[in-house]
Amino acid sequence: MKLWYSFLKELQLSSKSWYFYIEVGMAFVLLLILLIAVPEKSDPRIDEYLYAGDLPQDYVEVIYRSILDEEDEAITPQQVEVQVGDGVYEADLFVTDTRNLYFIQDREALRILAEEDREIAVEILLGSEGDMIYRYYLQGYESQRLKNLYMILHNNLVSPSFIQRHMETQTVKTLEESPVTLNNRENVLPVFLTYNGSLMGLFIIAAYIFLDKQEGIILAYAVTASKVWHYLLSKIGVLMVTMLGTSLILVVPMMGFGVNYLNLFLLVTVSAFAFSSLGLVLTSYYRDMMQSFGVFYILIVFLMIPNISYFTPSWEPQWIHFLPTYHLLEGFKEIILGGDDIRYLLSVSGGYLLCGLVLFWFANHRFKKTLTMG
Amino acid sequence: MITVKNLYHSYSKDDQYAVKDVSFEIKEGEIFGFLGPSGAGKSTTQGILTGLLQLQKGEVNVAGYDVKHIKNVMFNKIGMSFEQSNVYSKMTGRENLAFYRKLFDVETRDPEELLKLVGLSDKGDIKAGDYSKGMKHRLTFARSMINHPTLWFLDEPTTGLDPAIASEIKGIIKEENKKGVTVFLTTHNMYIADELCDRVGFIVDGRLVLIDSPKNLKLQYGEKFIEVEYVAGDEIIKESLSFVNQEDIGRLKIILDTYPIQTMHTKEATLEEIFIKVTGRGLV
Ligand SMILES: Nc1ncnc2c1ncn2[C@@H]1O[C@H](COP(=O)(O)OP(=O)(O)OP(=O)(O)O)[C@@H](O)[C@H]1O
Ligand SMILES: [Mg+2]
Numbered sequence: 001m002k003l004w005y006s007f008l009k010e011l012q013l014s015s016k017s018w019y020f021y022i023e024v025g026m027a028f029v030l031l032l033i034l035l036i037a038v039p040e041k042s043d044p045r046i047d048e049y050l051y052a053g054d055l056p057q058d059y060v061e062v063i064y065r066s067i068l069d070e071e072d073e074a075i076t077p078q079q080v081e082v083q084v085g086d087g088v089y090e091a092d093l094f095v096t097d098t099r100n101l102y103f104i105q106d107r108e109a110l111r112i113l114a115e116e117d118r119e120i121a122v123e124i125l126l127g128s129e130g131d132m133i134y135r136y137y138l139q140g141y142e143s144q145r146l147k148n149l150y151m152i153l154h155n156n157l158v159s160p161s162f163i164q165r166h167m168e169t170q171t172v173k174t175l176e177e178s179p180v181t182l183n184n185r186e187n188v189l190p191v192f193l194t195y196n197g198s199l200m201g202l203f204i205i206a207a208y209i210f211l212d213k214q215e216g217i218i219l220a221y222a223v224t225a226s227k228v229w230h231y232l233l234s235k236i237g238v239l240m241v242t243m244l245g246t247s248l249i250l251v252v253p254m255m256g257f258g259v260n261y262l263n264l265f266l267l268v269t270v271s272a273f274a275f276s277s278l279g280l281v282l283t284s285y286y287r288d289m290m291q292s293f294g295v296f297y298i299l300i301v302f303l304m305i306p307n308i309s310y311f312t313p314s315w316e317p318q319w320i321h322f323l324p325t326y327h328l329l330e331g332f333k334e335i336i337l338g339g340d341d342i343r344y345l346l347s348v349s350g351g352y353l354l355c356g357l358v359l360f361w362f363a364n365h366r367f368k369k370t371l372t373m374g
Numbered sequence: 375m376i377t378v379k380n381l382y383h384s385y386s387k388d389d390q391y392a393v394k395d396v397s398f399e400i401k402e403g404e405i406f407g408f409l410g411p412s413g414a415g416k417s418t419t420q421g422i423l424t425g426l427l428q429l430q431k432g433e434v435n436v437a438g439y440d441v442k443h444i445k446n447v448m449f450n451k452i453g454m455s456f457e458q459s460n461v462y463s464k465m466t467g468r469e470n471l472a473f474y475r476k477l478f479d480v481e482t483r484d485p486e487e488l489l490k491l492v493g494l495s496d497k498g499d500i501k502a503g504d505y506s507k508g509m510k511h512r513l514t515f516a517r518s519m520i521n522h523p524t525l526w527f528l529d530e531p532t533t534g535l536d537p538a539i540a541s542e543i544k545g546i547i548k549e550e551n552k553k554g555v556t557v558f559l560t561t562h563n564m565y566i567a568d569e570l571c572d573r574v575g576f577i578v579d580g581r582l583v584l585i586d587s588p589k590n591l592k593l594q595y596g597e598k599f600i601e602v603e604y605v606a607g608d609e610i611i612k613e614s615l616s617f618v619n620q621e622d623i624g625r626l627k628i629i630l631d632t633y634p635i636q637t638m639h640t641k642e643a644t645l646e647e648i649f650i651k652v653t654g655r656g657l658v
Contacts, residue, residue, distance in 0.1 A: 017464065216459075224449050224477035225449045225450045225478045226477040
């Protein structure tokens with residue numbers, strides 16, 4: 001009962017505090033970013049720009065025909081206008097399954113595209129012996145392998161038929177049939193959910209506690225018939241409610257009924273619990289925000305690392321699995337995917353719950369010992 | 375009500391004790407004054423007694439509970455007013471009290487009644503953050519009474535209050551004590567101590583130097599003072615001199631022989647003078 005009153009009071013207090021509005025405001029800002037700035041459907045095709053304007057027309061025809069031959073379906077080039085820098089240039093566009101090939105009519109435009117827009121740009125010239133010279137505008141980060149490949153291809157060091165034969169003997173194994181993929185917005189959502197919950201949770205509980213420390217509130221609480229852990233848990237309760245609220249602000253408009261909200265609730269609640277308990281433990285060592293800032297900063301950097309591997313799937317070192325946010329990200333992704341890997345979700349939630357309990361127990365122990373600090 | 379035996383406390387957990395070998399006993403219904411200069415260890419002792427500081431060494435029994443294993447139910451019987459007021463600044467005075475009363479298992483007092491008692495009735499709806507220092511202090515004081523405590527810890531209850539309000543607070547303490555409440559009062563205000571306390575303890579540098587009733591102390595040290603005002607050149611000089619101290623007697627003789635005397639009377643020593651005599655230290 002006292003716990004309930006404490007919780008209600010904390011809720012009432014937090015609704016009067018800045019941090020609460022920061023939290024809710026942030027959720028709306030994130031939502032706006034998602035809705036406005038992140039395009040929903042990304043075009044998976046790569047843009048490539050070519051310039052063949054100095055070639056005789058029949059050469060161009062040959063190139064065009066070879067493109068058409070490569071593709072299964074018949075493609076007709078479209079006449080389009082491309083905005084480059086301040087000018088607008090005409091181009092022939094071939095849209096294939098994997099690429100948008102622009103044959104742009106202006107050489108200078110191609111240079112600008114390569115240099116300023118960092119696009120893939122190739123110039124095709126006529127050699128002195130009537131052969132074609134390919135001039136690639138490289139960006140500087142291309143690997144030596146790619147450069148070698150270009151050399152091999154264009155200098156006829158290896159015959160196309162050899163490559164063809166080689167490719168046919170390769171076995172290609174599909175690991176996952178028809179994988180569910182997220183569109184851009186949905187793909188960003190787990191990241192927002194993870195960091196909204198974990199990092200903000202960490203920071204905001206610290207802010208609440210330091211505020212109370214400054215006011216000496218904890219001392220007053222300690223000389224009542226109520227227990228210190230009631231006080232701590234009611235703080236965490238407020239955080240959980242805020243996290244759930246802000247998560248819903250993000251998820252409902254984006255996903256509608258497309259996710260299992262029970263799973264979402266579970267993961268948000270346990271992660272809020274664990275991270276705010278961690279926040280409590282940390283605050284018990286410091287007097288104020290200023291003192292604790294360094295530790296929080298380092299922690300946040302570490303917790304952010306899984307983000308890198310999330311967006312760069314090829315980089316996923318083993319040790320990253322030990323960072324708690326890694327599993328939170330994966331868990332939220334699973335939920336947003338509408339996946340049914342309940343076992344993974346439950347084990348992540350279980351892990352968080354367990355860590356949360358240990359941290360909470362320790363925080364309680366610390367707080368009882370350091371009541372008069374600050 | 376309170377038994378303390380050989381209490382030591384060091385904040386740095388070494389032999390730099392803020393409280394050293396303190397022993398005393400407080401009986402039920404008593405007002406006990408804990409007096410000493412700033413930094414003497416008053417708040418530290420009180421912190422240990424109320425479980426805010428962990429007991430490191432010694433035996434402490436408060437209201438029947440061993441402080442080594444503090445139980446929260448113990449606080450149903452205890453009230454504590456803090457030296458530094460600590461109320462929720464984002465809540466009004468009334469809300470502060472209304473919330474605090476919910477943290478006890480026993481019958482509690484009506485916030486209205488308490489606000490009235492400390493003269494904050496008309497300020498009940500103002501956020502405590504907007505209170506003046508004295509008002510916050512009164513709210514903290516009022517809050518400490520909310521659970522009808524039988525043992526009441528007061529850390530500097532009148533510091534920073536204007537004399538009229540301080541005197542009201544003094545009245546409230548007396549009133550509660552009449553109802554049987556045991557009071558542990560920490561202060562460096564000797565007048566308050568003198569007026570309120572059944573017994574006082576002098577603490578200096580973490581050591582409890584002496585415990586006795588103000589009355590006994592005055593009997594022992596009191597009538598032996600003489601206060602003399604004399605003219606020396608353009609100045610009027612005032613001195614307090616002891617009857618028993620040979621040096622003081624010699625000094626008195628010289629004054630009587632040398633200067634014109636303006637006034638001269640025996641005087642009851644104030645607690646402050648006694649404190650200085652006993653401990654060799656002032657109160658600040
Ligand atoms: N949190 C703390 N950490 C370290 N040392 C402390 C702490 N609190 C008090 N002390 C030291 O312990 C000694 C006793 O302090 P205490 O607060 O008990 O004095 P006090 O008698 O209450 O003084 P005052 O009249 O100024 O309130 C002082 O030397 C003080 O510097
Ligand atoms: Mg003190």
